[in-house]
Amino acid sequence: MDEEIRARLLKERADAVARLRGLVVSFDDIVEAARDSNLDDEHDPEGTTIAAERSLVGSLADANERQVAEIDAALARLAVGTYGRCVRCGGDIAPGRLEARPSTPVCITCAASSNS
Ligand SMILES: [Zn+2]
Known part of the structure; x- marks a missing residue:
């Protein structure tokens, strides 16, 4: 894996x-x-x-x-x-998100909040 x-x-x-x-x-x-x-x-x-x-x-x-x-x-x-753990909040990054972007360091929630 x-x-x-x-x-x-x-x-x-x-x-x-x-x-x-x-x-x-x-x-x-x-x-x-x-x-x-x-x-x-x-x-x-x-x-x-x-x-x-x-x-x-x-x-x-x-x-x-x-x-x-x-x-x-x-x-x-x-x-x-x-790997697979959000560097910001420590939560799990959704498998679908990792699939789409394997190098992402943050979960969808943190990504959304940092973009705003
Ligand atoms: Zn996060």
Whole structure:
């Protein structure tokens, strides 16, 4: 049972890391494109688009980094035997919630209250 969860967490972690790598590559492309266009024209009308793309890539990268950190924390809880327990209230996290999001650190009640 634990091994299944561990395998799933590791797979999700690998996916997130792969997405992060892809984002870093595209981020480099954007920077490269920005540098090229700046050489051509300092008042490039594309400049704002590049800035917007850059911030989008940045926030996607942040989201993936947070996910990797969340998965690492879940793996650590799995190792010490507290996986499936809410880190905030100590209650059990519903199996359905863990199924949908294996790395979640909090139960649905705590998740709902922290989002408001
Ligand atoms: Zn809770």
